[in-house]
Amino acid sequence: MKGLFKAKPxxxxxxxxxxxxxxxxxDHNWNTxxxxxxxxxxxxxxxxxxxxSILYGNSEAExxxxxxxxxxxxxFRENTLRLLIICIxxxxxxxxxxxxxxxxxxxxxxxxxxxxxxxxxxxxxxxLDTLIFGYENIDIxxxxxAMLRECIRHQSIARYILESEHMKNFFDYIELPNFDIASDAxxxxxxxxxxxKSTVAEFLAKNYDWxxxxxxxxxxxSSNYITRRQAIKLLGDMLLDRSNAIVMMRYVSSKDxxxxxxxxxxxxxxxxxxxxFHVFKLFAxxxxxxxxxxxxxxxxxxxxxxxxxxxxLDKGGCQFIKHA
Amino acid sequence: MxxxxxxxxxxxxxxxxTPSSSSAGLLDETGRSAGRTVFPTDARCYRLLHxxxxxxxxxxxxxxxxPLDSSPVAIKSIDLERSPAGLDDVRRExxxxxxxxxxxxxxxxxxxxxxxxxxxxxxxxxxxxLHSIISSSFPVGLPEPSxxxxxxxxxxxxxxxxxxxxxxxxIKAGNILVDxxxxxxxxxxxxxxxxxxxGQLSSFSSSFLSDMAGTPYWMAPEVIHSHVxxxxxxxxxxxxxxxxxxxxxxxxxxxxxxxKSLLLRLTSRLRLDDAQxxxxxGGEAEKKxxxxxxxxxxxxxxxxxxxxxxxxxxPSAEKLLRHPFxxxxxxxxxxxxNVLRAVPPLxxxxxxxxxxxxxxxxxxxxxxxxxxxxxxxxxxxxELVPVYPEESLQRVHSGEDEEREMLIKDSxxxxxxxxxxQAEMAMxxxxxxxxxxxxxxxxxxxxxxxxxxxxxxxxKTVGDLSSELQREKKTNFELQLELERLTDKQQQ
Numbered sequence: 001m002k003g004l005f006k007a008k009p010x011x012x013x014x015x016x017x018x019x020x021x022x023x024x025x026x027d028h029n030w031n032t033x034x035x036x037x038x039x040x041x042x043x044x045x046x047x048x049x050x051x052x053s054i055l056y057g058n059s060e061a062e063x064x065x066x067x068x069x070x071x072x073x074x075x076f077r078e079n080t081l082r083l084l085i086i087c088i089x090x091x092x093x094x095x096x097x098x099x100x101x102x103x104x105x106x107x108x109x110x111x112x113x114x115x116x117x118x119x120x121x122x123x124x125x126x127x128l129d130t131l132i133f134g135y136e137n138i139d140i141x142x143x144x145x146a147m148l149r150e151c152i153r154h155q156s157i158a159r160y161i162l163e164s165e166h167m168k169n170f171f172d173y174i175e176l177p178n179f180d181i182a183s184d185a186x187x188x189x190x191x192x193x194x195x196x197k198s199t200v201a202e203f204l205a206k207n208y209d210w211x212x213x214x215x216x217x218x219x220x221x222s223s224n225y226i227t228r229r230q231a232i233k234l235l236g237d238m239l240l241d242r243s244n245a246i247v248m249m250r251y252v253s254s255k256d257x258x259x260x261x262x263x264x265x266x267x268x269x270x271x272x273x274x275x276x277f278h279v280f281k282l283f284a285x286x287x288x289x290x291x292x293x294x295x296x297x298x299x300x301x302x303x304x305x306x307x308x309x310x311x312x313l314d315k316g317g318c319q320f321i322k323h324a
Numbered sequence: 325m326x327x328x329x330x331x332x333x334x335x336x337x338x339x340x341x342t343p344s345s346s347s348a349g350l351l352d353e354t355g356r357s358a359g360r361t362v363f364p365t366d367a368r369c370y371r372l373l374h375x376x377x378x379x380x381x382x383x384x385x386x387x388x389x390x391p392l393d394s395s396p397v398a399i400k401s402i403d404l405e406r407s408p409a410g411l412d413d414v415r416r417e418x419x420x421x422x423x424x425x426x427x428x429x430x431x432x433x434x435x436x437x438x439x440x441x442x443x444x445x446x447x448x449x450x451x452x453x454l455h456s457i458i459s460s461s462f463p464v465g466l467p468e469p470s471x472x473x474x475x476x477x478x479x480x481x482x483x484x485x486x487x488x489x490x491x492x493x494x495i496k497a498g499n500i501l502v503d504x505x506x507x508x509x510x511x512x513x514x515x516x517x518x519x520x521x522x523g524q525l526s527s528f529s530s531s532f533l534s535d536m537a538g539t540p541y542w543m544a545p546e547v548i549h550s551h552v553x554x555x556x557x558x559x560x561x562x563x564x565x566x567x568x569x570x571x572x573x574x575x576x577x578x579x580x581x582x583x584k585s586l587l588l589r590l591t592s593r594l595r596l597d598d599a600q601x602x603x604x605x606g607g608e609a610e611k612k613x614x615x616x617x618x619x620x621x622x623x624x625x626x627x628x629x630x631x632x633x634x635x636x637x638x639p640s641a642e643k644l645l646r647h648p649f650x651x652x653x654x655x656x657x658x659x660x661x662n663v664l665r666a667v668p669p670l671x672x673x674x675x676x677x678x679x680x681x682x683x684x685x686x687x688x689x690x691x692x693x694x695x696x697x698x699x700x701x702x703x704x705x706x707e708l709v710p711v712y713p714e715e716s717l718q719r720v721h722s723g724e725d726e727e728r729e730m731l732i733k734d735s736x737x738x739x740x741x742x743x744x745x746q747a748e749m750a751m752x753x754x755x756x757x758x759x760x761x762x763x764x765x766x767x768x769x770x771x772x773x774x775x776x777x778x779x780x781x782x783x784k785t786v787g788d789l790s791s792e793l794q795r796e797k798k799t800n801f802e803l804q805l806e807l808e809r810l811t812d813k814q815q816q
Contacts, residue, residue: 056489093425097488142419177365179435179442180418187415225440226404230411269405269440 012054012071016080019047023083026090045095052098055105072109076120081106085127085147089140100143104150118154125160132166135173135185145184152188155196162192162203167211171218175227186230193234197243204238204247212251220260225269232264232275239282252283255292262300265307277311363445364391365436370399370445376452376670381406386448386670396448397433405440414442420490428481430501430511449509452670455498458573460673461666465573468619469654470663474500475567476650477508482563483641485510486556495562497569506656506664557635560644564630571619622649 010018022044030037054071057063075081084103088096107117121127128151134144152158161167170192173185193200204211219231239248251257261283264276283293297304364370370387371394377384382402388394407414421432421444433445451457454474458466466474478500485492492499492510499512569575626649632638639647667673 093423097423101489142423177436179437180415180422180432183411183415184419187412224437226411226437226442229404271405 012051012067013074015047015050015054016071016074019044019051020078020080020083022047023080023087027083027087030090041090041092041095045092045098048091048095048098048102051102052105055102055109068109069111072106072116073111075106076116081117081120082124082127085130085144088143089137096140096143100146103147107150107153115154117151118156121151121154121157122160128157128161129164129166132161132169135169135176135181138178138181141181142184145181145188149188149191152191152195155199158192158196159199159203162199167192167207168214171214174219174230175222175224179226183226183230186227190230190234190237194237194241197241200238200241201243201247204244208247208250212257216257216260220264225272228264228267229269229272229275232272232279236275236278239279248282249286252286253288253290253293255290255296258283258293258296262296273311277308361392361433363389363397363433365434367436367438367443370397370443372399387445389445396450398446398448400444400446401438402442402444403440404437404442418442418444424485424488424490426481426484427507428477428509429484430509446511447503447509449501449511450504450670451502451664451667452673453498453511454500454502454570455496456670456673457502457663457667458497458570460668462663463573465571466663468571468623470659471567471570471623472650473506473654473656473658474502474508474570475563476645476653477656478510478563478566479641479645479650481508481510482559483645486559486641491556492559492562495559496566496575500566502659502664504660504664506659508656508659556640557638560630560638560641561635563641563644564627564638567623567627567630571623620649622647625649 022040025040026037026044051071054067055063081103084099088099091099107115109115109117128148131144131148131151134148135141137144152161170185170189174182174189176182176185193203215231215235219227220235222228222231238244239251258280261276261280264272265280267273267276283289284297286293289297369391370389372385372387374386375383376386376398382400385399385401387397387399389397402414404411404414418432418435421430421435424431430446430449433447435442435444437443478495482492482495494512495510499510501509501511503509565575626644626647629637629639629647630644644650
C-alpha cells in the first residue's frame, strides 16, 4: 500500500474536512493573490480526486465500504455538498468532472442502511434550484445536469422538482441551441417523468392542463426535429405506462391531441411516424371515443388505412379504424 | 422561437448564456467561456467547402466558420434518421466530446441540429486520418521513428481518456487525425463508453461493458468474448493492432473476412509479422522485399505486450509511455518533415461517392405510394372527401429520384418498425394464450431450427479454421526443423 510509508495517512473524514476548509477559503477569498489561489486550487483538485478514488476505487483497489461510509457521513454532517456545488464554476474542468462523480456517487451511498444524501437534500432544497438553473450556464450545465439526475433518484427530491415552478423551465432548456446541453436537459426531464411511477401519476393528474398544453405546443409541435422525436417517444412511454392509465384516457379523449398526433403521423421521419402510431392507436382503441374523434377518424378512414397499409403494421391497427 | 426565462446574451450567435450566480468570466483553461472562441450554433454561419470523409450515416466536411474570419473547421454531419445508434448514444458521444480537454484528443467546438441531422463542429485536422495518409502514400507502412512519434502522442491521449474512466473502444489508424503541424489527435467517440456511467456503483477493475462495439480487425479477444466484460485494457489491444497497422499498412489478419478474423483471434497468437506474411495482392518478389522490413526489438516487445491474450497482462497506457521504445522520442515536427511532406492534400485523397451508389438498383423493389398530404379535421362541416392537393402529385414527377430514394429509406424503416410491432404482437398473443401450447411450440420449433442453422454454419467455419490451423502448424514445425538444422550447422 502506498499509504504505508507516508507520515500520516489521512482518513476519509479528514480528507472531507480539508476539502471543506479549502472550499470555504476559495468561496470567500476568490480575489486573493493569484499565485496563492493557484496553489489552493491545485490542492483542492487533488483532494477531490482522492475522494473520488475512495468512492470508486482505482486500478489497484476496489472501494472499501467503511471508508465510503465514513466519507459520506462526514460529507453530509456539515455543508460540504453545498460548498462544493456552489464552487463548481470556479474549479478547473478536470476538478469539475471529479466533483460531479463524487456528488453522483454520494447519492447512492448508504450509511446504516439509510440514504443520508436524500435527507440532506430535503433539508436543502434550494440546492436543487441551483442545479436546475445550471442549464442556463453553458460552462456548468453538463456538470450540474449530471448531478441533478443522480439527485432525482430520490423520490422525494423528484417530487419536489415536479411540483416546483422549475418544471416549466425544462420546456425551454430542451430547446437550447447546444445539442449536448439540450439533450442533457431532456434526459433529466424524461427521468423526472418516468422514474417514480406513483409520483409521476400524481403530478400528471394534478397538473394535467398546463403540462400537456406546454407539451403539445412546445415539444410535439416544435420546429426542432430532435425535440419532436424525443417528445413523441416520451409521450408514448408515459401514456402506455399502466400507472398513468387515467391520464391516458383523458389524453386520448381530446380532439386537439388527436390532431397533433395525426400530423406527426404524416412526418417524413419514420422514427417519428412509428412513435406517433404507438400513441395514435390509443385514440383508436379507446372504447368510449367522443363523437368528434369518431368523426375525424371516419372522415380520414381511407387515408389512414392507406398510410397504415404502407406501414405494414399489424391488422389490429386497421381493425380499430374499421370500428370507428 | 419563444424563450421564457432563459436569458441570452453575448456571443454573436446568441449562444452564450449568462452565468447565473457564478464568476465564470474569470476562468481560463476551464470551461467553454472566457478565452475560448465561441462557435455559433447556427448552420447559416458555416459554409461547407468539401467532403473529406463519409460513413454509413455521417459525412464529414471541411467548412469555413464565416463569423470567425472564415476560419477552417471540420463538420461531422450525422443523419439521425439513419444512425444505427440511438439518440442516447449520440448524446453520450456529444457529452464525452464536450467534456474532454487534452491536446491529443479531438474536442468538439459545439454541436447543434440542422433538420434531422446533427452537426458536430470540430477543429479541422489538415492532414487527415492516418488511415488515409497510409493508403495514399505509405501502402507498406510507415518508418519506425515516425511510428514512435505517433504512438507516443496517441498514448498520451489514451492515458488521459482512461484516467477519466472512459474506454474509446474503436482505436485504429482511421480514427487518428493529424494536423499540418504534426499534432496527433484521437477522434470519433461514436462507440466510447464510460465505466462510471453504467448505472451501478462500478469501479475501474470490475466494470462490465458487455455490448459489442468496435471494428473487427482491431477488436480485443475479450470484446469478442463479450460475456466476460471488458475495460480499458481492450483499448490497449487495439493500440497494439494499430501499431501493426502503422508498421505494415494494414491490420493483421485483414486478408480474412472480418468474421473469420474474429474466430482466429480467439485461437491464435498474433505476431508482429502476421501482417506481412499474408499479402494476397502482392507477388512473390514484393513479399520478399517486405519480409526484409526490420523492426527494432523494443518495438516488437512493446507491441507483443499489448497483444497479450490476458487483459491483465497488458500494460496500461501510462506504463507503455515509459517503455524503452519511446525513449528519446522526437517532436511532432518530425512527422511534418518525414511523413506529411510526402502526402497529397486531403481533398485529392478523398473520392466522393460516385453517382452510381446503388440507389437505382434498389428502387425497383419499393412500391409506389401516394403520400397523405393532409388530414381532414372537420373543423367547419362534415367533409368526408379526403383532400389531395395538386402540388404533391406534381412533385412526384419533378423530383422522382429524390422521392425514390426516400421511398427506399422509408420502406427499410417501415420494415424495422413493423418487426418491432410484430414482436410486440407475438408477446401479447403469447400472454393471452399461455394455455395454448401450440403457438409456443411452433415458436420454439422455429427458434430451434434457426439455432441449428447457426450452429451448423459455425461448425463449418470452425472446421475450416482448424484445418487451416493444422496446415499452419505443419509449416511451423518444418520451419522449426529447418532452424534447428541451421543452428546445428552454425555450432559446428
